[in-house]
Amino acid sequence: MAKAGAGFRHETERLILRDWREEDWAEFWRVTNTPAVMRWLGGVLNGAGMEGARQRLASYRHDHGHTFWALERREDGAILGFCGLKRCNQRGGPIGMMEVGWRLREDAWGQGYAREAASAALDLAFERFAADEVIALTVQGNTSSWGLMIRLGMHRREDLDFDNDEFDPESGTIIVYSITEAQWERARG
């Protein structure tokens, strides 16, 4: 298990999922706090929104030993965004369930980085953080996000959908996918 202070770092073929460093943040916001990236996340954040998000990610790390980790490209050290695990804390949602999430800079989309990072996060959820099932949340309009969920072998869980307008005020609904450990073992081959 990752211990507080031990320093989390996990490498994949092209990526590193790791604890955040102070110097990551300005670059992370520069490349991800854009209209395209934030399209289905309630829009571009102001200063208070950025600080709140940063504090939440730190609190997940502190409370659970995992968070939406900084995502670094091994080749050049570029910060591509984040990917990782938290416990669902969305108003109205299945609070406490293990949740995988991702947010990548737009110039890194479409190269399989999100799938590579999310696959690592699912491995970690089951093998290191003792999850039985992992959910992912999005909105109907966010085709690339639920497309990735399906690509990972996740299944639609309409029974877990909930009302919440933080991401998409127009629909007001957050849709849920999930995968169990047995399903992930089959999907990853």
Ligand SMILES: CC(C)(COP(=O)(O)OP(=O)(O)OC[C@H]1O[C@@H](n2cnc3c(N)ncnc32)[C@H](O)[C@@H]1OP(=O)(O)O)[C@@H](O)C(=O)NCCC(=O)NCCS
């Ligand atoms: C969602 C996101 C992380 C996907 O990143 P990506 O780099 O394009 O994803 P990948 O290249 O790893 O693609 C993995 C799979 O996702 C699916 N996918 C990606 N974009 C898709 C799209 N536009 N439509 C349908 N499926 C898509 C595909 O199945 C793809 O697999 P394939 O290439 O084998 O077909 C990225 O679009 C993003 O950061 N969006 C903004 C932030 C965000 O909305 N985060 C999610 C909040 S719920």
